[in-house]
Amino acid sequence: MAPTLLEEVPPPRLTPVGGVKEALQRRSARPGGRAYTVVRWSGAVLFAAIVVALVVSLLASSSQAFAHSGLSFFWSGTYNAAKDIYPTGVFILGTLITTAVAIILAVPIGVGTAAFLSEFAPRWLATPLSVAIDLIAAVPSIVVGLWGLLVLQPIFTRHVEPFMKKIPVLEWFFHGPALGPSMFLAGTVLAVMILPTIVALSRTSMSAVAVEDREAARALGATRWQVVTTAVVPGARTGIEAAVTLGIGRAMGETIAVAMVIGNNYALPHSLLSPGATLGSAIINNFGEASPGLDRASVIGLVVVLLVLSALVNVGGQLLMRARSRVVGATT
Amino acid sequence: MTPHAGTASVSLRDVSVTFGHHRVVRDVSLDLVRNRVTALVGPSGCGKTTILRTVNRLHDDTGGKVTGKVMVGDLDIYARDTRAELVRSRVGMVFQRPNPFPTMSIFDNVVAGLRLNGVRSKSVLREAAESALHHAALWDLVKDRLHSPAVKLSGGQQQRLCIARALAVEPEVLLMDEPCSSLDPIATAKIEELIAHLATDVTIGLVTHNMFQATRVSHYTAFFLLGEDRATGELVEYGPTQQIFDAPLDPRTRAYVSGEVG
């Protein structure tokens, strides 16, 4: 996955650079050349065109499937007399389950790591460690998938999953035979992929907590850990929530790595050890063989469903965060 | 009001603070007299705040090395078996800029220190909060909105909230580092009144760059200056406030005082 601009903060309020208005007024509209304006506008127009084309083409190519099934496409996919092809509901469930596993694994580990890097590690240690963790994000998902399939899966099948079955509370989630591909394995692979995002954003938020708040806690008699729980984590909460939301988005959208380890099974999963399918894996596994027409339209329909689901989760997360902050009354 | 048993005096003997290779302040010996306000004055950069922070061992976190002896009551706070957290529950601090915990309500801010030190009983917390808010002259203002966010208060009110937060822990000593420097004159006046009232129950060490403030609220004054090497701060003169301002013994003190006041 990509070493995208994790640290970049979007500029809050943008002013025209270079005093455009003043310069223009001073020189009574010296626009700087026709060519320049054309160049800039072409770039913008091309980009806009691509964005629009993306949306339109996806909708158009999948329209046949939605026309055929209507809104029921969102849970039963395209149905024909012979069989339920692309049972969307199962895929959505698979996506949610694997994402949930990924989050449950990645958030505590990620936030704990971020806390150590931000609060307890000396500078000479924290920087190389963060760089190392960010490097995981640079590894292409196909390589992670390969590693998950050929390295992790045997280990999981032979050792990890039998072990999980023995843990008292968890055995309910892990019943059934460990056959190889499983939702748990897929969730773990996803956790590995979203971990750098969660660590980086959480760490930035924690480090950004003002030293005054830490000193206030310290001066009251707090231990170092109490400073973290009293001043740092509450102060960093919005950033951590943003990190988690971003992580969820990435986990839901991951296709290749999941496709390689989840087993492409369309039955309703009965345990974390079942093989299954997610929206992403189903798209990958079916796109190539889908015959043009309703088949193809259905697969692209799955892409649309994935985008809708991601958008819903994203918007839901933002609304939740906004509602929470209003209740608590934090003005930050 | 009779001073309560239980407040302490603070004594510093030959205290120096060094950061890396740079000695910020050297050989300071002064007392924070029990139940009195002692002001630390002088131009900025002379080590007043650095010295103040030795009394609650805040330099443990900043990497400053403290030598010399600091006693709070009969406790040597830099002794090897003395726990810094326990020192800080006896010596409270109010900072230059009001720093209430931004995600907490007014009530939670006031009792934060108590909670941090293991006090859980709801009745004790409520009593302590009410008492502390009274002493910070905030009770009437906030009593109906104790659970609203602390950040909604004005600057001066937030600073009084921080004072209440420090008081709730019942410290024997209260250190105040230029508490009014970020406040307007009216808020400053309120806090100066507060300091005068508090002094009878708490030993107060007050860093201020405002000489007038020192004359208004303090009983004792310690005057700091940069030494001749222009790099290390030192204590020039220490004595009753009256004497420092009317009849200073050291010519440097006289120069500074007359320059400010005259």
Place this chain on the structure above:
Amino acid sequence: MSSTVYAIDPDAAGAIGARRDLVRESARRSLVRRRLLGRAAIVLCVVAVAVSLAPLVALVAYTTSRGIHALSWTFLTHIPTPPGIPGGGVSNAIVGTVIIVGVAVAMAVPVGIMAALFLVERTGRIASALRFAADVLTGVPSIAVGAFAVAVFVDPFDHYSGLVGSFALATLMLPIVIRANEAAMRSVPRDLWEAGLALGVRRSRVVRSVVLRGALPGLVTGNLLAVSRAVGETAPLLFTIFGSGFLVANPTQPMQALPLTIFTDGTSAQPSSQLIAWGSAFVLLVLVLVLSVVARVVSARLNRQAR
């Protein structure tokens, strides 16, 4: 001192110090527990760090140790042989990756710079909308971009080609490139902009000589990072370039690429194919890491020159 503002009722207030002993006792008694809790928590955090690093170490270690076995001159210079027959290589995939990514860069970077220039100069609603679109687009799963490319360029003509793959990669790179470039240009201090304008120089000249030069480190890093991401992407290529067992250098034809090789050979049951997958994964990993490192080194050097 008068108490005009300050009137406390001593009975209501209680004395400071009434609870002093209680607090001191509580502080002392709770300290042991608090410190123990703190130490345990820190230990857990250290464990978390170790767990966070483990996947990276494992990924690199396994990919290297298994991939190295596949590496040989033959591997890098020959095209694949039928499964099970030794002596094959992935030269078609390597060449394909280089060509496809190269064309994608040629598509995305110029448009990205142009669009970034647009965003830098304007703050209206159009600019905000475009910025928002770019932000949203960076989070879109790459399969959507692949599907888009297939729908527009493959299905209507029933023809797969490296060009379509490049287009898909370019679409993926574009929002990243645009935002990175805009940020780099905006980081050039205002005085440089205004100095140029004040001299009466044409705006485009100012941009060309002053701003682009000043933003060069950021531009280089941002674009190279986008490239290193594109190199590793599979989904946009999977259904657009179709793949080929032959070394194809013509982008208008179906081609092979490293991610494709890894996918097909990695999911095969044949150990020899899996070996090829590991080898390709190793090559890909090296490529991606080299690009990231080069990006940072170049930008650091340019930063130094700028000073």
